[in-house]
Amino acid sequence: MSFRREKYVPKGGPDGGKGGDGGDLLVEAVTDLAALRYFRHRKHFEAENGQRGLQKNKSGEAGKDLVLRVPMGTVVTDTATGETFELVGAGDRWLMANGGKGGQGNTHFKSSTNTTPRQFERGGLGQKRTLKLELQLLADVGLIGLPNAGKSSLLNALTRAKAPVANYPFTTLEPNLGVADGRVLADIPGLIEGAARGKGLGHAFLRHVRRTKLLVHCLSVEADDLERDYRIVRGELEAFDKRLVEKQELVVLTKVDLVSPKEVEAKLAILKKLAKDPVPSSIEKPELLKALMKRLMTEVSKLSQ
Ligand SMILES: Nc1nc2c(ncn2[C@@H]2O[C@H](COP(=O)(O)OP(=O)(O)O)[C@@H](O)[C@H]2O)c(=O)[nH]1
Ligand SMILES: [Mg+2]
Missing domain, CATH: 2.70.210.12 (GTP1/OBG domain)
Structure with a gap:
């Protein structure tokens, strides 16, 4: 409440303004x-x-x-x-x-x-x-694979995540997350990795892959038997929840910088028998990462429609 106060005017009219609205x-x-x-x-x-x-x-x-x-x-x-x-x-x-x-x-x-x-x-x-x-994690892409397959490294290379990387089978219970092109990628600790650590993982695992559209199955060129490794992980997935093996899967041959191009071809040939269009990758090779990223985004967009 306020009244005008002016020289020579004994009693001015009202001049109290409105209060401001509070912020939302x-x-x-x-x-x-x-x-x-x-x-x-x-x-x-x-x-x-x-x-x-x-x-x-x-x-x-x-x-x-x-x-x-x-x-x-x-x-x-x-x-x-x-x-x-x-x-x-x-x-x-x-x-x-x-x-x-x-x-x-x-x-x-x-x-x-x-x-x-x-x-x-x-x-x-x-x-x-x-x-x-x-x-509630809405990972579009879940990275799976045996310990040491290069999942965390790949996540870090494709996003700005800082997942711990180690050159021995190593895991954290919680998945690591990163964002690339507005899509959430999750490096999901394998069931095998977690099994030794006891309970709790199952629940966390399921929670995190629930919304995942695409599973990226990482297999390292260092593996002695790619087919066996592939089947171990698929078997674990299926044992855990049948719906997981029905999800779209992209097979990625990791760490290709470690072997000769000839060996890469041979390994890709093995993977081709297991899955459609396996993709070679290496955190040391930007051109491969770029191609992988493109492929990931294409697959995810297709699945989002
Ligand atoms: N040379 C090479 N080493 C890699 C590559 N990706 C991962 N590594 C190494 O492989 C080991 C396991 O990687 P990590 O990402 O922790 O595997 P994870 O257990 O599947 O998460 C680490 O020593 C990494 O430095 C790659 O593309 N090239
Ligand atoms: Mg890891």
Whole structure:
């Protein structure tokens, strides 16, 4: 509430402006798959308040919206209503909570019968919500294969992931993730790799390949018996869940820089008997990586339709 104060005018008219609206709170999906780390310690988030209405009938400034950035694949659940919001692709946005509306200043209440209104409106309260953020991996491509096949290296080479790489059979229980061309690639610890580590893996594994469209089966040129290795992994998949072997599979011959072109051809010939169009690859050969990437994207696009 405010009245004009001017020289020589004993009592000016009302000039209290409208209060600014409060900012809204939104969630937006980003490609940084580790973005949920920001929510580990901070639990309360508020968009900016609107500014007070001003004299001279000036409106207060609106509060800034707050955009919470979450990894693509995050499912937001309203814990009170159970309503869910899926953020599938980067850039997807949902309005989660409306900011309060700014209140009218006393100018608004001026009329011929009420020339000096003392009324004004209080600003509305913003919406409050309790939300649960959960990352449900939406890997488009899952890298599978025996330990040491070069899965993690390939993931790192194709994306900006930093999956641990070792020259001995080695695994982490959680899959490593990376994004390439807006597609999520997951280096999935093999069932065999995890079997020795006991329980827990099965569940994590299934959860992560649930939405996978394409399985990239990595086989190293170092393998003594490619056919045997191929069948071991296929067997494990099938034993785990029959639906997994029905997924589209792309066979990749890895580490081809380690052997002669002649040997690469011989090994590809073996793989051709097992799968359609096996692809040679090496993290040392950018041209092969490029071709592989192209092939991956073509296959995934086909499967997305
Ligand atoms: N020369 C060569 N070595 C590779 C290549 N890819 C992976 N490696 C090596 O193979 C070993 C196993 O790789 P890693 O990615 O950890 O295999 P994973 O167990 O299937 O994840 C590591 O020593 C890597 O450095 C490649 O294209 N060329
Ligand atoms: Mg690995």
